[in-house]
Amino acid sequence: MSYAPFLGVLGGMGPLASAQFMLRLTLLTPAERDQDHLPALLWSDPRVPDRTAARLSGGEDPLPWLLRGIRGLEAAGCGAIAIPCNTAHGWYEGMAEATRLPILHIVDAAAEELARQGIPGGCIGVMGTAGTLAMRLYQQRLEHRGYQCIVPEEAEMQALVSPGIALVKSNRVAESFPLLAEAARNLKNRGAAAVVLGCTEIPLGIQAGPAATAIGLPLVDTIDALALAALRWAGR
Amino acid sequence: MSYAPFLGVLGGMGPLASAQFMLRLTLLTPAERDQDHLPALLWSDPRVPDRTAARLSGGEDPLPWLLRGIRGLEAAGCGAIAIPCNTAHGWYEGMAEATRLPILHIVDAAAEELARQGIPGGCIGVMGTAGTLAMRLYQQRLEHRGYQCIVPEEAEMQALVSPGIALVKSNRVAESFPLLAEAARNLKNRGAAAVVLGCTEIPLGIQAGPAATAIGLPLVDTIDALALAALRWAGR
Numbered sequence: 001m002s003y004a005p006f007l008g009v010l011g012g013m014g015p016l017a018s019a020q021f022m023l024r025l026t027l028l029t030p031a032e033r034d035q036d037h038l039p040a041l042l043w044s045d046p047r048v049p050d051r052t053a054a055r056l057s058g059g060e061d062p063l064p065w066l067l068r069g070i071r072g073l074e075a076a077g078c079g080a081i082a083i084p085c086n087t088a089h090g091w092y093e094g095m096a097e098a099t100r101l102p103i104l105h106i107v108d109a110a111a112e113e114l115a116r117q118g119i120p121g122g123c124i125g126v127m128g129t130a131g132t133l134a135m136r137l138y139q140q141r142l143e144h145r146g147y148q149c150i151v152p153e154e155a156e157m158q159a160l161v162s163p164g165i166a167l168v169k170s171n172r173v174a175e176s177f178p179l180l181a182e183a184a185r186n187l188k189n190r191g192a193a194a195v196v197l198g199c200t201e202i203p204l205g206i207q208a209g210p211a212a213t214a215i216g217l218p219l220v221d222t223i224d225a226l227a228l229a230a231l232r233w234a235g236r
Numbered sequence: 237m238s239y240a241p242f243l244g245v246l247g248g249m250g251p252l253a254s255a256q257f258m259l260r261l262t263l264l265t266p267a268e269r270d271q272d273h274l275p276a277l278l279w280s281d282p283r284v285p286d287r288t289a290a291r292l293s294g295g296e297d298p299l300p301w302l303l304r305g306i307r308g309l310e311a312a313g314c315g316a317i318a319i320p321c322n323t324a325h326g327w328y329e330g331m332a333e334a335t336r337l338p339i340l341h342i343v344d345a346a347a348e349e350l351a352r353q354g355i356p357g358g359c360i361g362v363m364g365t366a367g368t369l370a371m372r373l374y375q376q377r378l379e380h381r382g383y384q385c386i387v388p389e390e391a392e393m394q395a396l397v398s399p400g401i402a403l404v405k406s407n408r409v410a411e412s413f414p415l416l417a418e419a420a421r422n423l424k425n426r427g428a429a430a431v432v433l434g435c436t437e438i439p440l441g442i443q444a445g446p447a448a449t450a451i452g453l454p455l456v457d458t459i460d461a462l463a464l465a466a467l468r469w470a471g472r
Contacts, residue, residue, distance in 0.1 A: 012275065013270060014270045015261075015273040019261075020259065022254070025251075026251040026252045027252070031405075031406060033402070033406065034248065034249060034250045034251065034282040034286070034405055035282055037250070037251040038251075039281045039283060040251075041278065042258065043277055043312075044273075044277065047240075048270070072277075072313075075312070169267075169270055170268045
């Protein structure tokens, strides 16, 4: 019985996005049979306090909940941690300081996916929660790599992006498509060469409609980008 | 910080089926926001030795691997265990004796789903791995509840069901549909009032095509049935 390390997945934020991460991780793995796939442990705790509320309106701090999950993944023998929630990366430093395990950073994974799609720099649209955008998680890390980031305007956040994300979290996935697609199209019209779907609920909503024809520019699915980063970590 | 028990999911058999289980568990939960969903821990270890090979051709015993997963789920604070793999239930007694946690039985979940679909007894088709059918997991438990079970013939297993399952396990999901649909139709023609998809790879393949029109009788998806049983355990 070999004891190769598991991939630890700190999830539940939201639970549909982390289930989708497990699905995409499996489908993106070259495999002929069960035993070719990656051992992985998904800690799905949807009770982690809302990350955007914590950052923007004094809501409960999610860090103790995030650390509890990391402790559980460490104890089970994981070798690295992936977190399929962009906003939770606002607590990346606090998590990284608390564990010896490498934590794959979702923004770096998105940047690698932009490069893989042939977009080495230039103007990039970024959609995300109000918390992710306010913390400038993408702006800082992508501008460091030579991209300029544009984000939805405040009115678009309130009318399109935030309600779209909330619809996915309440299992009303199909209804979120027109809102999220309109926000992506607006970024294209303002000059974006690609749009990073920088909240793991957004690709779920975008996939519920004819995204490719409705939007017509490259989209970076941060669920897939993180799954591909995990496969690189595992040497697959 | 509340410490309500997690649902433990002993998965990876196969990994696509257990990811789909997490997805369906989420979508079947009445929820308005992340925090309404069930905390769950998925132990996805695809290296568990092949269950059918162990039962039919002297392959490595999967029980030590299954017990390792159960130990991990216990240590993390789970309150019950669901196993989205039908064939693994051939080791149900060995697992149940080794833990104080309740293990939801997938055949009981399927029987509850048959009843919910308005089929209280009569002739039922059961599709599954060669191991599941040889162990008579469904036949014994369903006949106890007043159903008669019919299963694919040996030639159908070799030409349709076993290759269909293997295609799903190698990520060739769409190709499995015609094989699995033909096997289900044959059971209908032999008098089945419904077909239980008694291997968690089979619903994945059946959903890849127009199952309802192509087959035309009630199907019991054992992934959904087990997810509903888990929600009942959690009082949702």
